[in-house]
Amino acid sequence: xxxxxxxxxxxxxxxxxxxxxxVVAGVVELLEAQTTPGPARRDPADVASPSxxxxxxxxxxxxxxxxxxxxxxxxxxxxxxxxxxxxGWDGRMVxxxxxxxxxxxxxxxxxxxxVDDDVHAGTGRAAARPHLRGNGGIGVALPADxxxxxxxxxxxGRRGDLVEVVGRFRRVDPDSGEVAxxxxxxxxxxxxxxxxxxxxxxxxxxxxxxxxxxxxxxxVLRRRAAQP
Amino acid sequence: VSTTFRPSxxxxxxxxxxxGRALGVVAAAMLVPxxxxxxxxxxxxxxxLLLGACLxxxxxxxxxxxxxxxxxxxxxxxxxxxGITWLAAPLVxxxxxxxxxxxxxxxxxxxxxxxxxxxxxxxxxxxxxxLPDSMNLxxxxxxxxxxxxxVLVVLTFFAGGGGAVGMYAGEGREDKILPNVRRTARFxxxxxxxxxxxxxxxLTAALAHSGLRLPRAAFHAVxxxxxxxxxxxxxxxxxxxxxxxxxxxxxxxxxLMVAGALSFAxxxxxxxxxxxxxxxxxxxxxxxxxTVGLMAVLSSGLVVDGVYDDxxxxxxxxxxxxxxxxxxxxxxxxxxPVLAAGWGFLAPxxxxxxxxxxxxxxxxxGGIKAIRIGLAGKMVGLIARxxxxxxxxxxxxxxxxxxxxxxxxxxxxxxTSVLVxxxxxxxxxxxxxxxxxxxxxxxxxxxxxxxxxxxLSAGVTSPDMPRGLFVTYALQMxxxxxxxxxxxxLLxxxxAMLRGRT
Numbered sequence: 207x208x209x210x211x212x213x214x215x216x217x218x219x220x221x222x223x224x225x226x227x228x229v230v231a232g233v234v235e236l237l238e239a240q241t242t243p244g245p246a247r248r249d250p251a252d253v254a255s256p257s258x259x260x261x262x263x264x265x266x267x268x269x270x271x272x273x274x275x276x277x278x279x280x281x282x283x284x285x286x287x288x289x290x291x292x293x294g295w296d297g298r299m300v301x302x303x304x305x306x307x308x309x310x311x312x313x314x315x316x317x318x319x320x321v322d323d324d325v326h327a328g329t330g331r332a333a334a335r336p337h338l339r340g341n342g343g344i345g346v347a348l349p350a351d352x353x354x355x356x357x358x359x360x361x362x363g364r365r366g367d368l369v370e371v372v373g374r375f376r377r378v379d380p381d382s383g384e385v386a387x388x389x390x391x392x393x394x395x396x397x398x399x400x401x402x403x404x405x406x407x408x409x410x411x412x413x414x415x416x417x418x419x420x421x422x423x424x425x426v427l428r429r430r431a432a433q434p
Numbered sequence: 435v436s437t438t439f440r441p442s443x444x445x446x447x448x449x450x451x452x453x454g455r456a457l458g459v460v461a462a463a464m465l466v467p468x469x470x471x472x473x474x475x476x477x478x479x480x481x482x483l484l485l486g487a488c489l490x491x492x493x494x495x496x497x498x499x500x501x502x503x504x505x506x507x508x509x510x511x512x513x514x515x516x517g518i519t520w521l522a523a524p525l526v527x528x529x530x531x532x533x534x535x536x537x538x539x540x541x542x543x544x545x546x547x548x549x550x551x552x553x554x555x556x557x558x559x560x561x562x563x564x565l566p567d568s569m570n571l572x573x574x575x576x577x578x579x580x581x582x583x584x585v586l587v588v589l590t591f592f593a594g595g596g597g598a599v600g601m602y603a604g605e606g607r608e609d610k611i612l613p614n615v616r617r618t619a620r621f622x623x624x625x626x627x628x629x630x631x632x633x634x635x636x637l638t639a640a641l642a643h644s645g646l647r648l649p650r651a652a653f654h655a656v657x658x659x660x661x662x663x664x665x666x667x668x669x670x671x672x673x674x675x676x677x678x679x680x681x682x683x684x685x686x687x688x689x690l691m692v693a694g695a696l697s698f699a700x701x702x703x704x705x706x707x708x709x710x711x712x713x714x715x716x717x718x719x720x721x722x723x724x725t726v727g728l729m730a731v732l733s734s735g736l737v738v739d740g741v742y743d744d745x746x747x748x749x750x751x752x753x754x755x756x757x758x759x760x761x762x763x764x765x766x767x768x769x770x771p772v773l774a775a776g777w778g779f780l781a782p783x784x785x786x787x788x789x790x791x792x793x794x795x796x797x798x799x800g801g802i803k804a805i806r807i808g809l810a811g812k813m814v815g816l817i818a819r820x821x822x823x824x825x826x827x828x829x830x831x832x833x834x835x836x837x838x839x840x841x842x843x844x845x846x847x848x849x850t851s852v853l854v855x856x857x858x859x860x861x862x863x864x865x866x867x868x869x870x871x872x873x874x875x876x877x878x879x880x881x882x883x884x885x886x887x888x889x890l891s892a893g894v895t896s897p898d899m900p901r902g903l904f905v906t907y908a909l910q911m912x913x914x915x916x917x918x919x920x921x922x923x924l925l926x927x928x929x930a931m932l933r934g935r936t
Contacts, residue, residue, distance in 0.1 A: 225492050232489040236532065236540070244535020245561030246542070246897070289769045292776055307563040308671050311645030311679065318645065318679050320671070326561040340896060341563045341672030345679055362476060362566040383747055384679045385768045402564070406478040410533075414481045417488030424495035431499040 218430070221423035228420020235413040242407045245326055272298065280372050285323050285344040288375050289386050296377040302388065303370045303396070304343055307360035310353065317353035319346045321371060321388075322360070346371055347382065348390035358399030368397040440930055448507055449927075452515035453522055454497025460523045461490025463579055464530060464572065471568030479566035482533035490526040510923060517924030520916055524548040527576055534569050536560050541904055542897060548908045550576025552915040553798055555667020555764035555889020556907065558897045562672040567653065573668050574657040580915075581664025581694075581798035582626050622698050625705065626663070629693060633659040636686050644680035662690035664798045667764030667889030674766040675754075684754045684767055695721070695761035695793030699836045714834040716812075717794045717804035721760070724791050724807070728784045729756055735780025752781070755890075759788040762799040764889025774876065774892040782892075786879055789888045790860060800887025800914045802856045805835065806849035813846040855918050859885045859910060866906045867894065885910040 271294035272281065280299040288295050304323030311318040322343035348371075360366030373390035381389075441449075464487035471480030507515075524547035532543035542558050549556045550573055559565070559573075637655035642648055657670045671677040675684060693701075700718070703711040712718055732752045735741075742748050751768060758765045766773065773782070792801020816831050823829060831841035863881025868874060872894060880894040884907040895907065913921055 225496065228488060228492050232485060232529070235485060236529065239533050239535065242535055245564065246536050246538040286771075289771045290775070292772060308677065309646055309650045313645040320563075320673060320677060322563060322672075324561075326564065340558075340560060343563075343673070345673070345676065347679075360564060362474075362564060362570075378742060378744070378747055382679060383681070383744070383750065385676070385747075385751065386772055387679070404478065404535075406481065410478065410481045410485070414485045414488070417485050417492070421488035421491040421495070424492040424499075428495040428499040 218427065221427050224423035225420045225427070228417045228423075231413040231416035231420075235407075235409055238407060238409050244404075271295070285321070286342050288344060288388075292375075292377040292386050295375045298375055299372065300375050300388070301370060301372045302344065303368070305360050305368055305399070306356050306358075306366040307341075307343070309361075310356070310359060312350065312353075315350050316347055317350050319348065319353065319356065319359075320344075321346050321369060327360075327368070345384065345387045346373065346390050347379070347384070347387060348373070348393060352390065352393050355393055355395050357395075360399060363404065364399060364401050366399040367395045368399070370394045370396055441927060445508070445511055448511045449515045449518065450497045452507065452512065453518045454494045456515075456519040456523060457490055457497065457526050458494030460526050460579060461487045461494060463575055464490070464527075467568040467572040467575060470571055471566060474567055476566040476568050479530075479534060479568045482530040483568060483572060485533065486526065486529035489529060493526070510927075513920045513923040514927045517916060517920035517927075520551070520912055520920070524551055527551060527572075530569065530572060531559075534565070536562075536565060536569070538897060541901065545904050545908050546573070547576060548911050549889065550574075550666065550668060551580035552887050552911040553577050553581045553664050553666040553762065553800070554884060554887045554911045554914075555661070556884060556891060556895045556911075557668060557889075558895060558899070558904075560897055562670075570670050571653075571657065574660040574666070574670075577664040577666030577668060578660040581660075581666065582622065618698075621702060625698060625701050629663055629690075630659060633663055633686075633690050633693075637683070637690075640680065640682045640686045641678065644678050644683055646678075658687065659690065662687050662763055662765070663694040665691060665694040665762040665764075665793065665800075665887070666798075667758075667762075669765060673769070676767050676769060681750060684750070687763075687765060688754060688757050691757050691761040691763045691765075694763065695797055695799050697794040697796035699796050700794065703836065711834075711836070716808040716833040716835050720804040720808045720811070721793070724788070724804075725756065725760060728760070728788050729753065732756055732781045732784035735778050735784065738780065739778030741777055741781070755785060756788055759785045759888055759890055760791065761793050762789070762801060762886060762888045764883065766890060770891050770893045773890070774879070779875075782875065782879060785890065786882050789882045789886045789890065790856070792886050800885070802853050802886075806853045808833065809841075809846045809849040810853055812841050813843070813850070816841065852917060856885065856914070859913060863906055863910050867903065870900050870903055880907070881910065885914040887911060887914050 271287075271291035280301040283295070283300045283302060285302055285304070288300065302321060302323055304321040305327035306319050307322045307327075308320045320343055322341055324340070324342040326341065327343075356367050356369065358364065358367050370393070371388060371390045372392040373388040375388055376384075376386075378385055379387050379389060464483045468480050468483035468487060471477075471483060524544050527547035527550065528540060528543040531537060531546055532540050536559050537543040537546065538560070546557055546559055548554075555577075557573075562570075634652070634655045637658055638648070638652045641651035641654055646654065654670050657668075660666065661668045669675060669677070675687065678684075697717065700711060700715060729752060732755075733748050736748045736752055737745075742751065754765075754767050755773070757763075758767075768777075790801055791807060792803050793799030795803045795805045812831060812833060816829060819829055819831075833839055833841060860878070860882045863885055864874070864878040867877030867881055872880070876892040876894055879890070879892040882888070883890050883892075884895075894903070
């Protein structure tokens with residue numbers, strides 16, 4: 207016995223077309239994402255420039271560890287050098303430059319900040335691990351009154367203050383027991399942070415609407431198919 | 435002579451429907467962070483999540499609609515469906531991640547989605563410190579979905595019969611806590627939600643005590659809970675747990691990681707007030723021995739290599755990293771370079787062994803699992819006893835695992851087979867890493883971390899890693915999560931489709 211073929215209803219065709227349009231819109235949006243600027247497609251050259259001139263008397267790092275005894279002033283150094291050679295830098299005065307990111311941790315009279323000097327921070331100097339492009343930075347402990355100078359911390363949709371911190375690097379901080387941190391004695395805000403204007407890609411709204419309609423159509427089709 | 439039969443169209447439709455349902459769960463879960471994104475004004479991120487959800491739901495609805503209504507599903511179909519689900523779900527989960535602009539290619543996003551769902555925790559996301567909160571929540575929700583997990587939802591609401599058991603076993607779960615799989619799945623969800631409430635509250639308090647303001651503390655706590663209890667390892671900040679500079683937070687996380695490493699069957703016993711099970715359980719005993727032994731090795735390493743002068747630091751850092759490795763969570767309280775190069779030789783070796791062993795079967799941890807180590811040990815013990823007993827004597831051995839069980843050589847052989855497969859997976863990944871120029875220690879560390887679903891990194895996993903390593907580690911995460919069985923079932927299914935008789 208051959209089952210009689212039911213004619214395809216016009217409404218079913220419309221729903222199927224909506225699903226197809228949704229899938230196509232999604233694929234187009236995915237392809238477009240390849241050219242949309244974002245953290246993963248930022249050119250390191252946009253945010254990094256060669257290291258500044260050596261500060262007189264400072265210890266200049268080569269590789270990870272310091273190559274000369276501690277001089278008169280703090281050494282300009284990247285956080286990656288410090289964690290690559292914590293023993294060599296332990297107890298030395300250093301200067302790092304980076305963006306304050308993440309919420310601050312205020313405990314009693316002191317504040318903990320995370321200072322990122324990576325390729326995303328826009329520090330105006332060679333970034334820590336520019337080839338890796340992940341985040342890289344260091345935890346900084348400082349007195350609460352010094353931390354008040356920081357008005358903006360980086361996070362979703364906003365850039366934190368760009369700061370220069372001078373302090374003593376500690377492989378293990380004797381006061382808190384924290385590992386590979388900086389105990390700051392001076393902090394200077396070099397550039398105020400603020401909102402980051404990352405416009406929503408133009409095609410995303412229509413693509414999302416098309417996908418929404420497509421999903422609704424798919425669910426309706428599914429329910430119809432389930433009916434006896 | 436055995437004959438292989440090609441799967442019928444009904445079989446294929448059944449598998450497609452099961453996979454479609456699992457994809458639908460993943461897609462629907464995206465609506466939660468999408469709503470958060472809309473609430474916080476993260477338009478781009480919310481739209482990316484909505485787009486991903488709608489695409490996933492469309493695909494799922496078409497897949498489910500194609501098949502007839504599910505009745506009793508065969509064991510093999512359930513197994514194959516689990517194998518495909520764990521490959522296909524990251525595809526759907528990766529869509530919003532890729533659209534976020536924080537991944538250079540879709541492969542990078544797929545890697546992170548696989549890492550999230552398999553509760554591994556390795557990440558190649560770029561600029562996590564500026565990631566929208568809604569996308570950050572999605573990453574952690576992947577741990578919850580994968581750990582608790584996708585298949586469980588399908589079992590809870592949809593599937594039944596032998597297929598349910600097949601899907602359940604297909605994602606590396608063995609324990610049937612209650613008489614049927616569906617009730618077991620419901621218990622796991624109920625227990626998880628209670629732990630979620632208690633754990634998030636404890637973490638919120640610890641984070642607030644550490645200086646975080648309450649709303650942020652609550653957001654971080656929810657994310658950290660999912661990563662700790664599901665032994666995942668993602669964290670809201672790039673510096674992982676080191677960001678919080680807090681022993682209190684680390685202590686709460688240790689409790690949650692241990693809870694995550696225990697089997698739900700043991701949780702069930704504890705919920706019933708049977709505390710003696712903790713002392714008798716073979717897995718608990720194995721974990722106690724490995725934890726104490728490896729902690730001794732790790733501490734010796736830290737002291738001998740002069741990493742920390744203070745014994746409090748040795749215990750604090752050592753215990754946290756050991757529990758993190760053993761449970762498969764993969765949180766770091768020290769930076770990767772310090773862990774890789776500054777911890778000497780013994781301590782990283784102890785961490786590799788802890789990662790390789792993993793936690794209990796029927797938990798969200800990866801690795802070989804304590805029950806297999808226990809059974810292998812029992813077998814070795816039995817062989818030793820046999821050599822000292824007269825010929826013909828009948829030796830009987832047993833162990834306690836939720837209930838008293840007789841030792842069966844076939845169960846021990848099965849456990850040993852999986853143990854050997856895991857060892858092969860660890861070393862194969864390490865060999866591929868060395869092929870790409872990594873030193874042995876780093877290659878073995880990263881390979882074990884990926885295959886055991888841990889997520890600790892010696893600094894190898896990065897966005898600029900060779901593509902071959904991306905694929906290797908993603909495959910290791912997959913095989914480690916499904917414990918080979920459903921992947922082998924899937925291979926058999928494909929072979930049957932190609933070569934089987936109709």
